[in-house]
Every structure is written in structure tokens, then in C-alpha cells.
Amino acid sequence: MAGRRDLDGLLERAENLARARLSAKRYGHTLRVAQTAERLARRHGIDPQRARLAGLLHDAARELPPERLLKLAEEWDLPVDPFERENPKLLHGPVAAELARRELGLDDEEVLRAIREHTTGSPGMGPLSLALYVADKIEPARDYPSVQRLRELARADLREAAVEALRRSVEHNERRGKRTHPASLQWLREAESAAQRRVE
Numbered sequence: 509m510a511g512r513r514d515l516d517g518l519l520e521r522a523e524n525l526a527r528a529r530l531s532a533k534r535y536g537h538t539l540r541v542a543q544t545a546e547r548l549a550r551r552h553g554i555d556p557q558r559a560r561l562a563g564l565l566h567d568a569a570r571e572l573p574p575e576r577l578l579k580l581a582e583e584w585d586l587p588v589d590p591f592e593r594e595n596p597k598l599l600h601g602p603v604a605a606e607l608a609r610r611e612l613g614l615d616d617e618e619v620l621r622a623i624r625e626h627t628t629g630s631p632g633m634g635p636l637s638l639a640l641y642v643a644d645k646i647e648p649a650r651d652y653p654s655v656q657r658l659r660e661l662a663r664a665d666l667r668e669a670a671v672e673a674l675r676r677s678v679e680h681n682e683r684r685g686k687r688t689h690p691a692s693l694q695w696l697r698e699a700e701s702a703a704q705r706r707v708e
């Protein structure tokens with residue numbers, strides 16, 4: 509893991525990388541996610557600087573065209589599942605993580621994992637991944653009916669907030685007749701059966 513001074517340098521380079529690769533609008537989103545992830549991290553006893561770093565990098569590949577994402581993932585030997593092959597937009601997290609590894613020398617596996625899984629989530633997500641996942645859903649410019657409830661939940665319990673956001677995302681996909689990535693569905697099933705066990 510990077511030392512504190514390395515981390516300051518990394519944060520600056522991550523911000524530059526995001527600025528260079530994104531439109532002003534998405535760069536604005538990126539800065540808000542970074543700030544929100546940092547705030548959530550402080551509240552929940554997670555390293556705020558590493559949460560900020562994950563936030564700065566999470567969407568770095570979001571504006572690459574889907575066919576380019578797929579090509580890069582193949583070139584870099586990243587795992588691509590059949591769902592992602594059909595929906596290469598979902599590769600923007602894994603490609604951003606690999607970009608950060610290659611361009612910034614980032615080797616913090618927890619930060620890389622948070623970036624990789626920020627869109628779909630996955631079973632067994634750690635605290636840093638949860639902070640980024642939730643931050644992406646509740647950053648201050650997000651505006652949808654349940655966002656206020658999610659913000660409140662995020663202050664109390666990051667994992668519950670993440671699962672609630674995931675549930676909303678699955679419903680959102682269903683309403684639009686879109687399928688949800690199997691990793692997200694698996695995560696939701698596991699979270700719901702864990703909640704059920706706590707009730708019993």
C-alpha cells in the first residue's frame with residue numbers, strides 16, 4: 509500500500525487523469541463522488557484518502573466507446589463474462605482500474621477492487637467498495653425519489669445503504685425491461701438471506 513506522501517501524489521495524478529479523460533460534466537460528478545466517498549469513509553472508520561482516490565478514478569474509462577472498452581479488456585487480459593461481452597459499458601469499472609494500475613502505478617488492491625466493482629457491486633464487497641458504491645448513488649447532484657432516504661441510511665449503515673441502492677437499481681432495470689448483471693443479483697440474494705437470518 510502507498511505511504512502517505514505517495515498517496516498525496518497519487519491523488520493529484522488521479523485527479524489529472526480523470527480531468528483529461530472526462531467531459532466537464534462527468535468530471536464534476538467524479539469530484540462529487542470523491543468528496544462523498546471521503547465523507548462516508550470518515551464517518552464509518554475507513555481510510556478517507558483511499559476512498560477519495562477510488563472516487564477520483566471510478567469513472568475514468570466511462571467515456572470510452574463500448575467497443576473500445578471491450579478491446580482494451582481483451583488486450584489487457586481482463587476477465588470478461590458473457591453479460592459484459594453483451595453490455596461492454598459495464599467494463600468501464602474494470603478498465604478504469606487497469607488504467608490506474610498502468611498509468612499511475614496504483615497497486616492498492618482494495619482501491620482497485622472498489623473501482624472495478626463500482627457499477628455492478630459483487631458479493632463480499634469490503635468497506636471501501638461499499639463506500640464508493642454508495643457515494644456514486646448519493647453524490648449531491650443525484651436527484652431521484654429515494655435518494656434522501658439513501659443518504660440517511662448511508663449515515664447509519666453503509667452496507668444497508670448499498671443493498672437498498674442495489675435493490676433500487678435492479679427495480680430500475682426491470683421497469684425498463686433491462687437485465688441486471690448476475691453478480692448484482694447474487695449480491696442481492698446473499699444480502700437478503702443474511703438479513704433474513706438476523707431476523708430469525
Ligand SMILES: Nc1ncnc2c1ncn2[C@@H]1O[C@H](COP(=O)(O)OP(=O)(O)O)[C@@H](O)[C@H]1O
Pocket residue numbers: 570597598627628629677681687688689692
Ligand atoms: N447491475 C447492473 N446490471 C446491469 N446493468 C447495469 C447495472 N448497473 C448499471 N447498469 C447499466 O450500466 C450503464 C452504466 O451504469 P452507471 O455507470 O451506473 O450509470 P451512470 O454513468 O449513468 O451513473 C447504465 O446503462 C445502467 O443501466
